[in-house]
Amino acid sequence: MKFRLMTPGPTPVPEETLLELAKPMVYHRTAEFRELLGEVIADMRKVYMTESNVVLPLTASGTGALEASLVNSVPAGKKAICCVAGKFGERWTNIAKAYGIEPIVISVPWGQAVQPEQIEKALKDHPDAVAVCTTLSETSTGIGHDIQAFGKIVAATPAILLVDAVSGLGAMEFRQDAWQVDICATGSQKALMMPPGLAFVSVSPKGWKTIEANPNPRTFYFDLKKARKSIEGNDTPFTPAHTLIKAMRLSLKRIVGEGMENIFTRQDKYARAARAGFQALGLEIFPTQPNTALTVVKSPNGVDSTQVLSKLEKKYGLKLANGQDALKGKILRMTHMGYIDQFDILAGIAGTELVLAEMGVKAEVGAGVAAAQRVFAGK
Amino acid sequence: MKFRLMTPGPTPVPEETLLELAKPMVYHRTAEFRELLGEVIADMRKVYMTESNVVLPLTASGTGALEASLVNSVPAGKKAICCVAGKFGERWTNIAKAYGIEPIVISVPWGQAVQPEQIEKALKDHPDAVAVCTTLSETSTGIGHDIQAFGKIVAATPAILLVDAVSGLGAMEFRQDAWQVDICATGSQKALMMPPGLAFVSVSPKGWKTIEANPNPRTFYFDLKKARKSIEGNDTPFTPAHTLIKAMRLSLKRIVGEGMENIFTRQDKYARAARAGFQALGLEIFPTQPNTALTVVKSPNGVDSTQVLSKLEKKYGLKLANGQDALKGKILRMTHMGYIDQFDILAGIAGTELVLAEMGVKAEVGAGVAAAQRVFAGK
Numbered sequence: 001m002k003f004r005l006m007t008p009g010p011t012p013v014p015e016e017t018l019l020e021l022a023k024p025m026v027y028h029r030t031a032e033f034r035e036l037l038g039e040v041i042a043d044m045r046k047v048y049m050t051e052s053n054v055v056l057p058l059t060a061s062g063t064g065a066l067e068a069s070l071v072n073s074v075p076a077g078k079k080a081i082c083c084v085a086g087k088f089g090e091r092w093t094n095i096a097k098a099y100g101i102e103p104i105v106i107s108v109p110w111g112q113a114v115q116p117e118q119i120e121k122a123l124k125d126h127p128d129a130v131a132v133c134t135t136l137s138e139t140s141t142g143i144g145h146d147i148q149a150f151g152k153i154v155a156a157t158p159a160i161l162l163v164d165a166v167s168g169l170g171a172m173e174f175r176q177d178a179w180q181v182d183i184c185a186t187g188s189q190k191a192l193m194m195p196p197g198l199a200f201v202s203v204s205p206k207g208w209k210t211i212e213a214n215p216n217p218r219t220f221y222f223d224l225k226k227a228r229k230s231i232e233g234n235d236t237p238f239t240p241a242h243t244l245i246k247a248m249r250l251s252l253k254r255i256v257g258e259g260m261e262n263i264f265t266r267q268d269k270y271a272r273a274a275r276a277g278f279q280a281l282g283l284e285i286f287p288t289q290p291n292t293a294l295t296v297v298k299s300p301n302g303v304d305s306t307q308v309l310s311k312l313e314k315k316y317g318l319k320l321a322n323g324q325d326a327l328k329g330k331i332l333r334m335t336h337m338g339y340i341d342q343f344d345i346l347a348g349i350a351g352t353e354l355v356l357a358e359m360g361v362k363a364e365v366g367a368g369v370a371a372a373q374r375v376f377a378g379k
Numbered sequence: 380m381k382f383r384l385m386t387p388g389p390t391p392v393p394e395e396t397l398l399e400l401a402k403p404m405v406y407h408r409t410a411e412f413r414e415l416l417g418e419v420i421a422d423m424r425k426v427y428m429t430e431s432n433v434v435l436p437l438t439a440s441g442t443g444a445l446e447a448s449l450v451n452s453v454p455a456g457k458k459a460i461c462c463v464a465g466k467f468g469e470r471w472t473n474i475a476k477a478y479g480i481e482p483i484v485i486s487v488p489w490g491q492a493v494q495p496e497q498i499e500k501a502l503k504d505h506p507d508a509v510a511v512c513t514t515l516s517e518t519s520t521g522i523g524h525d526i527q528a529f530g531k532i533v534a535a536t537p538a539i540l541l542v543d544a545v546s547g548l549g550a551m552e553f554r555q556d557a558w559q560v561d562i563c564a565t566g567s568q569k570a571l572m573m574p575p576g577l578a579f580v581s582v583s584p585k586g587w588k589t590i591e592a593n594p595n596p597r598t599f600y601f602d603l604k605k606a607r608k609s610i611e612g613n614d615t616p617f618t619p620a621h622t623l624i625k626a627m628r629l630s631l632k633r634i635v636g637e638g639m640e641n642i643f644t645r646q647d648k649y650a651r652a653a654r655a656g657f658q659a660l661g662l663e664i665f666p667t668q669p670n671t672a673l674t675v676v677k678s679p680n681g682v683d684s685t686q687v688l689s690k691l692e693k694k695y696g697l698k699l700a701n702g703q704d705a706l707k708g709k710i711l712r713m714t715h716m717g718y719i720d721q722f723d724i725l726a727g728i729a730g731t732e733l734v735l736a737e738m739g740v741k742a743e744v745g746a747g748v749a750a751a752q753r754v755f756a757g758k
Contacts, residue, residue: 003403005403005404005405005406007406009618010404010405010406010407010618010621011404012403012404013403013404018400018401018402018403019401021397021400021401021622022397022398022400022401023397024382024384024391024392024397025384025389025390025391025392025574026384026389027384027386027389027698027700028389028575059438059439059440059443059575059576060438060439060443060600061438061617061618061619061620062617062618063599063600063616063617063618064438064439064600064617067599067600076597094599095599095600098596098597098598098599098602099597099599100595100597187618189618195404195620195621195622195623196407196438196618196619196620196621196622197438197576197620197622197623216479217477218455218477218478218479218597219477220442220446220473220474220477220478221439221442221443221446221474221601222600223477237442238440238441238442238443239388239389239440239441239442239566239568239575240440240575241440241574241575241576241620241623242389242574242575243400243574243575243576244574244576244620319406321406
């Protein structure tokens with residue numbers, strides 16, 4: 001049986017990137033490695049769609065980059081407005097609490113998106129808030145936030161906009177400069193076609209001003225000021241996961257080679273095809289404001305999604321993801337970001353169609369793949 | 380030319396471990412991965428030589444594990460005695476300062492080791508110190524600390540003993556239970572035969588009591604209490620660098636297969652051979668209390684070690700390390716930990732012998748390799 005990884009992170013990694021990881025170990029304090037790191041940072045800048053922001057690599061998973069973003073910029077005792085539309089929005093709140101930062105929570109039910117007006121109101125109610133913390137793709141529910149609209153609102157205030165783009169950057173439309181995002185955190189294992197273990201933050205000039213105004217950030221490993229000083233010499237303050245950086249160079253060549261505008265268009269088509277396919281199977285889209293990095297659908301009435309997922313994996317080698325926390329058993333989540341193509345998406349829909357037919361849930365076979373295929377054909 | 384990596388981290392990685400890294404991506408929230416993580420933790424417990432301590436994996440480099448050890452156990456405003464015998468001892472002090480912990484510094488000149496009496500005195504002068512922070516192998520100078528003696532002293536007090544064993548664990552003799560070490564931090568890229576990117580902490584029951592008594596640790600990503608809760612189900616709070624963990628399983632099989640006692644004996648022989656070889660070349664051993672993970676020698680009078688290292692690399696493919704900070708140009712550092720054998724050590728000495736001869740520093744050729752070889756032969 002052929003295995004297909006279609007979880008919204010980790011996602012498949014291109015073969016040439018994997019093979020790079022199998023190469024003999026090298027030393028990292030060399031001119032060669034510094035050059036390579038410089039290249040990776042330059043390419044990451046293209047992915048972030050920023051001309052001049054400082055992009056910093058961190059050896060950590062995405063949560064480490066979220067912590068770095070928040071802790072460096074918001075002093076203990078100060079306020080951070082946290083947009084919570086799912087598990088990853090909650091994470092902002094939890095990081096804030098751990099560091100004695102006061103979270104001002106904007107909460108919406110899972111499956112819905114925080115609206116720009118809510119941020120506008122929160123900033124009016126809390127003009128002393130230092131930051132607004134949001135999520136580009138809320139992977140737990142599949143919603144996407146209107147970061148462009150958020151950016152406009154936050155830019156008009158002294159607050160800075162922090163975006164968790166761990167899941168989404170490199171797949172969903174995101175333009176850090178144009179959308180006025182101050183700090184954007186991401187991880188390697190989603191749209192960036194890499195194993196987990198690397199994270200990045202990209203900081204705008206306004207973001208730096210806020211970081212520099214923080215008198216006493218409680219951080220050492222994630223000290224962004226120190227990381228910035230090092231990156232000026234294409235270096236890191238501590239031993240980086242340098243073999244991951246070396247391999248990531250190849251994944252980034254693929255991404256930058258395709259070009260961000262092309263990726264946005266392609267991902268949009270993938271998302272429309274996936275939605276059309278699942279809907280043709282009678283499955284309802286879970287998020288009210290879906291994003292283009294993954295598709296999340298409700299399990300059919302009376303069917304435990306855990307059962308569907310188990311059959312998909314055991315019989316067809318298709319690994320999709322379950323819901324988290326209260327959504328476990330209720331939804332199916334399928335990625336279409338990273339090293340995934342239209343035929344992988346077709347496989348995901350085809351497998352679901354077969355499993356539902358076998359379970360007696362869905363009789364008509366072929367409707368799902370045909371609907372997706374029509375979107376791929378531009379019809 | 381054949382390249383030989385002989386820096387004291389990163390060190391060479393076994394071929395089967397590298398090839399594991401080239402395998403297709405898998406999902407990490409599965410029974411298979413939990414079983415694998417359980418196996419890695421069980422093997423790490425053998426490496427730490429602990430029966431029952433809680434061993435936690437972190438996706439970070441070694442410094443992250445140091446930060447986790449200190450920040451979880453010592454509250455802001457409280458004291459931590461920091462033993463500083465080089466760059467990595469300094470790191471404890473710097474982490475303490477960043478988190479508002481008061482460092483009580485025991486400092487010795489680089490190349491010397493902190494003595495047990497100094498710790499005894501510091502604990503008497505500061506009976507309110509929460510922790511004593513030390514370094515097993517101070518990689519910047521090549522000294523090894525007498526952790527066993529430190530353990531006896533600290534165990535008789537309410538303080539806990541924190542050991543940075545990033546460089547050394549898995550090569551130098553270290554027995555966490557027998558030596559009464561409370562928190563021991565390490566990284567993957569030294570004796571553990573792995574690329575950088577993973578770190579571990581091992582916490583004793585006394586260590587946990589101190590961590591639990593810390594009312595308000597400022598940490599989220601490195602929250603050890605949360606990590607402990609997850610590891611009870613062979614899980615991690617955040618996406619781990621799971622492909623590194625999967626590969627590490629193979630390196631650990633090698634290490635545990637040889638057995639720690641055998642490794643200690645072998646590493647002791649390697650270190651004696653390396654010292655004998657370099658001394659036969661007329662090079663002086665730099666540390667007054669050398670350890671068995673790496674050998675550090677002074678550059679001959681009037682010779683810049685940077686020049687020697689450059690020739691070693693360019694002509695002979697041998698990558699040894701320079702001194703750091705004030706020691707740059709003054710010393711050569713050669714690892715013998717991890718996936719390094721006696722013939723690699725012989726190559727390191729032979730190369731140095733050739734380069735020194737070519738530079739007109741050392742005339743008699745063959746003395747170095749012969750001296751090392753006599754140690755290998757047990758003579």
